[in-house]
Amino acid sequence: MTARAAVRADLLALSPDTLASLANRGLVKRATKDLDAGAGPDVSVADDGLVRAVYEDGTQTELPPGAGLDRGRCSCAAPGICRHLVGLVLAHQRSAAAGPEAVAAADGEPPAPWSPGAFGDEALAAAVGARALARARRVFEGGYTAEVHPATPAAPEPWVELPTCTVRFPVPGEIGHALTDASPALRGEMLALAVWAFRAAGARPVEPGAAALVRLEVGGGHHPSRAAHTALDRAVTAVDDLLADGVAHAGPLVGGSLRSSGTALASAGLHWPAGVVADLAAQVEAYGDRSAAHRAEDLAALAGELYARHRVAAAGPGAYADVLGVREAGETALRRVRLVALGCRVRGAGPATCAEVFFAHPEAGVVLVLRREWTAREGDGTPPPSGPDVGTRRVLGTTLRALATGSLISESARRTAGRALVLGRSRVATTTVVAVGSAWTSLPEPLLVRDLVAHTADWDRRPPRLLRPRVAAETVRVVELSWVGPVAYDPAGQRLSAEVRDAAGNGAVLSAGYDPRCPDALDVLADALAEGAGTRWVSGVLSRAGGRVRIDPLAVLTPAGVTVPDLAPAASGSVPASADRVPPPVGGPATHRADDDVATTVDRALTALAEAAHHGLRSSPPSVLSALDDAGDRLARCGLDRAAGLVRAVPAALPRGVTAVRDAWVEAQIRLLVTAELHRERDVRAG
Structure with missing residues (x-):
């Protein structure tokens, strides 16, 4: 191998974890083993920064400057990033006599904050290729939304969340080694969109101390198209007619008409109004079917939400990205991802039972939702499936209970704009489920919350719910607990509650209501929270009431493993025997x-x-x-x-x-x- 005459700083900054994310951990381990055995390549660095590696078997590998591993060239027949490219990086690091940790230690100071937006399109073309850049430019012309997180001294890794994927830049001053959960075929396009988002954010003012520019609209004309306006107007007209005549007098075609309007809105790129209209159609159809899924209050709330979003669209282009979901991508294929299950919520109406399994996506910093529904056959007296029943149903070759308490590794996953998870079946692209172990404890922020006060500090600045992006699991998080108080049960409200404190010592209320579809959920939850159970982590939906944070639990992590109350096997009773049958102090002493x-x-x-x-x-x-x-x-x-x-x-x-x-x-x-x-x-x- 060469002496340390010339080095590529970007390659020296690639840690083993980053290399594993760019390729896979197996290739990193194999390349490391070959180097340790003395079977590494001869590496040279040209004056222009091109790194060449020649292996003993004659395989030749090159990595141009400013490009990621996916732009490297190798004479072997392996597709994509091969072990020779990984070996080139590791060999170059060893030839420089300093790995990433040594370089960081030598500096003695963290890298200065930087922005990927500083790179021009010429450097971008070198990093992603002309074809990917052309595809990204077409998306840019139509416009898209992004949540930009600039680098700060405390968090020097800039990243951006695009509608259906996340792009991170772990190597300071380099864009070619960006990490994304998009599929390899879309990586270059997503990287270009992320760089342009940073470029657009550079012209926007940032509040002192702010860590992100939320929901920035990039490119496009910042106006919905004429087709989008027409689709939205038609949907509002349909709801006008529905309210005028009343749901009770709606004919059988109203639901179908609303479904068509929702499809037209989605085709026009207005995904949030499309979701509202789809839910309205479901409410109308549920009333026609005399289903318990229909609630007059829910239908009225959906109608109010649609009118509110329509009014913003008519007022001007100020907040289209948030309010309408303009130009959100419908679905994006993800590369090989590892998702950590956070539990399951089971709900039912009439003969149908719906299960939602929540997955933390650590690389993207978001929670995705996988939905499955089962319906009892009518006329044969079969009761609707309960939580314990659906826990034994097979999903992706395993039980739903195992899926809700494990880690999902998939090569055929897709993510929608609303953060729903879609999993396909393929003989080539596999999906496996492994034990979750202690994965909760190592989740990154904001998925793992240790300080509820800091986490909810900006909630007061959020727009009302009827104008926010319609994303699933918006506030599902894992909370680290330092103390769990006595569990109390309110028989009148059929609600189990407990006072808890997070790792920072802030108080909160953990509260769960009884659901007949999950008859033993409260029993199981009470046992998991009981003194001596050792519960330190709980996943749930965070909300605020009376100025206090509330946690509606989905699962708890105890020394015995993850417990999902909604899927708990049936036991003898349906009332929490281990809880005191007294109302809990959920509102605090000053509640009036x-x-x-x-x-x-x-x-x-x-x-x-x-x-x-x-x-x-x-x-x-x-x-x-x-x-x-x-x-x-x-x-x-x-x-x-x-x-x-x-x-x-x-x-x-x-x-x-x-x-x-x-x-x-x-x-x-x-x-x-x-x-x-x-x-x-x-x-x-x-x-």
Whole structure:
């Protein structure tokens, strides 16, 4: 091997973990073994930075400057990144007499923050190739969204989350060695889009101390196309008709019409409104089927969300990326990924049972959701599948219970814009499930939360839920606990709760409600949280109520392993025997009864609006009109004068026609949805 005459700093900075991510760990181990056995190549570095390696068997390998391993050339027949390219990097590091750790130690200082956006398109073409650059340019012309995380002294690795993948830049000052969870065929294109996102973010102001520019829109004209506007207008018109006539009077074709509108919205690139319309169609069809999945309040909330997003679209181009999901990619194929299961949530309505398995994607820093549904056969008396039942069902060659407590390694995974996980079957691209072990404890932030206060610090700056991106598992996280208090059970509310503290000592409430589809979930959860169980990590959905963080648990990690309460095998009882049968202190000592009255009043007003939409705004029965007037009076007594006036305006608009009634209903619905969300989250102790 050559002496240390010339070195490539980018190759010296490639750690074994980064090499394993670019290729795979098996190739790294084999190349290391060959070097240790003295079978390494002769390496030379040209004046222009081209690294050449010649092996004893005559195999020749080259790696141009500014390019990643995927752009290297090798005379062997192996496709993609081969062991010879990995051996070239390792041999060059050894010939320089310093690996990545030694170089970092020699510097004595962390690398200065840098931005991939500083690289021009010429360097980008050298890193990804002309074809990938041309494909990326077509996407750029249409526009796309990105969440940019610039490098900081505390986190020197810049990264960006694109609609359906993540791109990281682990080597300071180099873009060719970027890591992405996109498939190899899409790697170059995604790398170019990430660089352009950093370039666009460079012109945007960053708040002091901010670690990210959230939901940046890159390229395009920043306007939905004419086809997108037309599709959105048609969807709103369909909902106009639905509300005017009422869900109770909707014909059998309404659901199909809404489904068609949702498809048109997705084709036009408006994925968030498309999801709203699809959910509306499901609600209408559920009512037609007399299914328990239908709730008038849910349908009304979806209608309010669609109107809110449509109003933003009509107002101007300010927040299309967040509100409409403009130009989000429908699906993106992922390269070989390892996903860590975080548990499962089982819910049912009528004869159907749905299971959602949550997976942490460590490289992307997000949670993906795999959905499966089973329906009992009608007419034969078969009960709907329960949580323990679906836990034994086969999914991808294993049981759902094993899938929800393991790590998934797949070469045929796809990720949607809404963070749903799609797994295909292939004889070539395999999918395997292994034990999760202690993988939870090594998850990166923000997937693993040690400080709930810091994690939720920016929640107050979020837009309302009805305008946020419609992504699954938005707040599913693993929380490290330092203390678990006594478990308490409220028989009236059928809810199990416990006071807990995170690793930083911040208090929170862990709370789970009873679901008949999972009869023994609370028993299992109580046992896992009991004193002496050793529970230190819990996965769940984070929310805020009364200024406190709440954790709705999905799974717990104890010294015995991961336990998923919803999939727990049936036991003798259905009431938590190990919990004290007393209401838990979930609201804190400063919770006021008046605050409960406000929440109840807002909920009653939303119910009255939902009933109006259910029966039809064109001719709501007197009982509904009376309920709206009464809701307005109650809101006024609680001090919500603006909301009270909007609710009273609905029946008052009847003489002016159905359009006036609908406009008044939309104003009241949006106002109350936002009021209910803010009221649930605000700290009542603050005033």
